[in-house]
Amino acid sequence: MKILHLIQKKQLRGAEIFTCQLAQYQINSGHDVLIVYLFDGDAEMPVSEKLLIPLNGQKSKRWWDFKAYKALNKIISEFAPDIVQANAGDTLKYSVLSKLLHSWKQPICFRNASMVSNYINSPITKFINSFFYRYTNIIASVSKSSMEDLNNLFPSTTPKTKVIPIGLDIDKINFTPSKYETKQFNIIHVGGFTFEKNHEGLIRIFDRLLKKNNSHLHLIGDGPLRKKTEEKVEKLNLQQSVTFYGYVNNPLDYISGGDIFVLPSIIEGLPGVILEAMFCNIPVVAYDVGGIKEIIKEDITGKLIKKNDEETFVESIIILMNNPELRNKIVSNAKALIELKYNNYKISDEFISFYFKALNDDNKII
Known part of the structure; x- marks a missing residue:
């Protein structure tokens, strides 16, 4: 399987560190993986540098970063992944807007790594988030609490959400x-x-x-x-x-x-x-x-x-x-x-099995 991961930037934050660890385990299991980072960052990530591709996005323009959306489409066209995984931050925004503008077909897996309700502070914010979640095929929530929080706020996410925790490189x-x-x-x-x-x-x-x-x-x-x-x-x-x-x-x-x-x-x-x-x-x-x-x-x-x-x-x-x-x-x-x-060997296998759900649903938005 070919897997394209999106991360916010090269930084030693939990979401990025775990994505790099997950990617390495997926590679060790025989899968082909790339990691695209949206914005500039200079941290030394726990994965081979050759797997990391800059998108050169501009955070100040993230709502209209058309050059980056196009660049992501080019990467997807050349790499031809089976699935695109958006890992927290602005990654879901970039993946959905790129997909809508350039019509690539790969399903999107979103990794929900926090409590969404803490960031929904207005009806407009809720509407915008609902729009992006609509274009996810599957959602991996880091905990049961995170999943329930998301599902209660956006009931349409319920049938496509599963708890897959983070793990460690034990x-x-x-x-x-x-x-x-x-x-x-x-x-x-x-x-x-x-x-x-x-x-x-x-x-x-x-x-x-x-x-x-x-x-x-x-x-x-x-x-x-x-x-x-x-x-x-x-x-x-x-x-x-x-x-x-x-x-x-x-x-x-x-x-x-x-x-x-x-x-x-x-x-x-x-x-x-x-x-x-x-x-x-x-x-x-x-x-x-x-x-x-x-x-x-x-x-x-x-x-x-x-x-x-x-x-x-x-x-x-x-x-x-x-x-x-x-x-x-x-x-x-x-x-x-x-x-x-919480061993990453086990967690990696859970993600691969979950990806097949998206693929077996013929890439339909649930």
Whole structure:
């Protein structure tokens, strides 16, 4: 089978990283795969550079980027994929508009990696999204919560939606010695500095925690709200206890050396960094948003906190700090879960089977 993946840009974000990993597994299984990135990006992606093709789109013109729509049509005409998979961001917009303008016939699989309702803020936005979903043949939602959210908002997507979670390259994960000072608890967070990741709330949580326990917060990632977060750290005089690392090529090196992984996001689909932490034997404390409750069960595979309950978030971190028996139980259960359900070998096969649904439906829009 020939598969063409679309990603937003070359960036170390969950949607792009997983797409590259999925593509590599599909290649390993004998399929022919290319990855097209819409916009400029300079991150080193976890896949061979020869598989990556720039579309040279312009984000400021994404609603009328006719040159890029035409370029995508040319790539599809030359590569002749059996299916086109749009992986979050603007990829569905570009694939649908290119298809409508240039009449290519390949079915579109959309990977729904978040909670759509959080981004629908007006009737017009809902109408526009409904239009794009109409031209998908199949939709792979990253979690049951993401699927139900999409289906409730757009009932017409229900018959063509299936839950296919993200997975991990388990065989490629190496455990590295701790990078951190071992006389303190090292709290790890990985994520882009965007409003969804709630760094402002994270700093408030850490400020409370630091008043009770000797800890250090390690922030891996970059993004538009980083400067604002740094200013918040300075305002609270936390500079000696918070380290900003920016983008890193291998976040696992930073995750695996930590003591506790925290994710107080206010919007998530099913974040891969949680799976990575769990596989690396790092206990996770996270808000109950999106599909997180599908992998974190309270005191079984992690600590699950009601959204915006910062006091309980702090208390849960302290409980894990002071209870090694509970930590050991949680990390053992969590790793077993990842090995059983979130291995990319299995996930890749699920996607291939799902593609055949689109092909067997004679490319009709469901």
